[in-house]
Amino acid sequence: MRRITIWLLSTVAALVLLFSYKTSTMGVGGGTSAIAAGGDTTSAGSADDAGSAAGGTTEGSSTGSGTSSGSGRYDGSVAQTRWGPVQVRITTSGGKITDVSVLQVPDGNHRDQEINDYAVPILRQEAMAAQSAEIDTVSGATVTSDGYRESLQAAIDAAHLK
Amino acid sequence: MNPALEQDRRAWVVQVMGLPVSVHLRGPDVHTDAVAARVEGLFAELRAVDATFSTYRPESEIGRLAGRMPDLATASDPVREVVRLCETARTRTGGRFDARRLPLPSGGAGFDPSGLVKGWAVQRAARWLADLPEHDLCLNAGGDVLLRTGPGRPAWRVGIEDPDRPGRLLDVLEQRDGAVATSGTARRGPHILDPRTGRPATTLRSVTVVGPELLWADVYATAAVAAGPWALDWLAGLDGYPALLVDAAGRVRATPNWPGTRPAAQTRAG
Numbered sequence: 001m002r003r004i005t006i007w008l009l010s011t012v013a014a015l016v017l018l019f020s021y022k023t024s025t026m027g028v029g030g031g032t033s034a035i036a037a038g039g040d041t042t043s044a045g046s047a048d049d050a051g052s053a054a055g056g057t058t059e060g061s062s063t064g065s066g067t068s069s070g071s072g073r074y075d076g077s078v079a080q081t082r083w084g085p086v087q088v089r090i091t092t093s094g095g096k097i098t099d100v101s102v103l104q105v106p107d108g109n110h111r112d113q114e115i116n117d118y119a120v121p122i123l124r125q126e127a128m129a130a131q132s133a134e135i136d137t138v139s140g141a142t143v144t145s146d147g148y149r150e151s152l153q154a155a156i157d158a159a160h161l162k
Numbered sequence: 163m164n165p166a167l168e169q170d171r172r173a174w175v176v177q178v179m180g181l182p183v184s185v186h187l188r189g190p191d192v193h194t195d196a197v198a199a200r201v202e203g204l205f206a207e208l209r210a211v212d213a214t215f216s217t218y219r220p221e222s223e224i225g226r227l228a229g230r231m232p233d234l235a236t237a238s239d240p241v242r243e244v245v246r247l248c249e250t251a252r253t254r255t256g257g258r259f260d261a262r263r264l265p266l267p268s269g270g271a272g273f274d275p276s277g278l279v280k281g282w283a284v285q286r287a288a289r290w291l292a293d294l295p296e297h298d299l300c301l302n303a304g305g306d307v308l309l310r311t312g313p314g315r316p317a318w319r320v321g322i323e324d325p326d327r328p329g330r331l332l333d334v335l336e337q338r339d340g341a342v343a344t345s346g347t348a349r350r351g352p353h354i355l356d357p358r359t360g361r362p363a364t365t366l367r368s369v370t371v372v373g374p375e376l377l378w379a380d381v382y383a384t385a386a387v388a389a390g391p392w393a394l395d396w397l398a399g400l401d402g403y404p405a406l407l408v409d410a411a412g413r414v415r416a417t418p419n420w421p422g423t424r425p426a427a428q429t430r431a432g
Contacts, residue, residue, distance in 0.1 A: 135334055136186065140305040140323030141346035141368050148182040152323070153302060157184045160173035 174201050177207045179280060181304035189297030204290040211283040215238055217274050218267050229272015244275050244282060249280055253380045258385035260357040281380035284308055310378045311338035325368040325408050332414060332420035333406060341376035345369055345383035354387045365390030366409055372421060373403035398429035
């Protein structure tokens with residue numbers, strides 16, 4: 001199940017960033033609010049907003065009913081964004097992600113509906129694509145110690161450290 | 163993913179030589195103290211290499227020289243070996259890798275073997291994990307990867323990072339042994355100089371080289387970035403080191419025999 005944990009980490013980050021992106025395209029706010037380790041993201045979030053410290057630090061707690069056969073539900077920890085808490089649930093079967101859903105989104109301003117209509121389908125697609133790669137390591141231009149925390153390699157490492 | 167085939171796997175990550183170095187081992191003994199002690203030996207050796215070669219440490223053997231070439235009559239054995247390898251690398255790359263006149267952290271230009279030391283040191287330190295039968299190794303030093311897989315065991319899956327979209331992959335390789343090294347401007351900006359002009363090379367965003375030895379895969383990747391527009395033809399002429407290139411416009415090209423899914427580009431060699 002460790003690979004699932006990786007993708008849980010990155011999908012939570014992706015959701016938080018998509019959420020922020022959607023909002024910023026609507027002209028509501030400026031920078032994104034959170035970056036999680038292993039964030040599989042296209043946009044680098046700027047950390048100039050409130051919420052950046054707490055946001056997106058997820059350990060992929062498996063509060064769900066995970067079993068050795070690789071089936072169950074895994075709830076990400078709550079990511080704090082400037083608009084409020086966001087939490088996702090990943091459902092797995094036979095070691096594969098079969099669904100991604102949102103447990104908690106900020107209410108008000110129809111934000112919850114926007115996330116469900118817009119961000120979740122993209123998130124689900126990205127989680128499936130990333131999972132199908134099932135990689136063990138990443139080769140890329142030299143990662144410095146500073147850049148490591150946000151790298152995909154860091155997420156892979158985290159899943160196997162103990 | 164069949165759980166019955168899932169093997170014990172363990173990772174260690176240490177920041178050394180200014181890089182995150184992660185060691186992943188698969189096999190029955192990964193949770194034993196004996197294996198952990200070997201991994202610690204590997205990291206200790208890398209720390210020792212840094213203490214000898216770092217240009218950021220004025221007290222290191224290379225730092226004390228402040229850009230002057232080491233005197234082979236008095237240099238330590240590792241420094242002598244690296245000086246010789248830098249000379250071999252300069253010859254093998256037609257001068258595109260040249261450690262003799264590089265910008266130094268303290269300013270000015272001079273001898274800086276750092277571009278070769280990383281691959282050399284990691285390859286050498288991996289000997290600590292060489293004679294572990296039934297164990298597979300995947301070592302990643304800041305994006306350069308060294309692999310070893312026992313007979314009958316599954317290959318490692320190595321993602322090649324998209325330099326323009328970190329966290330996304332350009333390709334995935336199934337490799338059992340050898341090395342995958344990537345050089346480029348994605349993480350640290352244009353920091354590789356074209357030795358013939360003395361200016362930063364900017365034509366290529368990243369070059370990934372696959373081959374039997376990490377030292378040479380890394381040197382060739384760095385030299386290819388320096389070679390810029392000539393890199394594809396030059397790499398295609400190297401025996402046993404296929405490569406994937408991304409240029410400044412985002413175009414992705416592979417040499418013949420590239421082991422991933424990207425098709426080979428037309429080159430003069432093939």
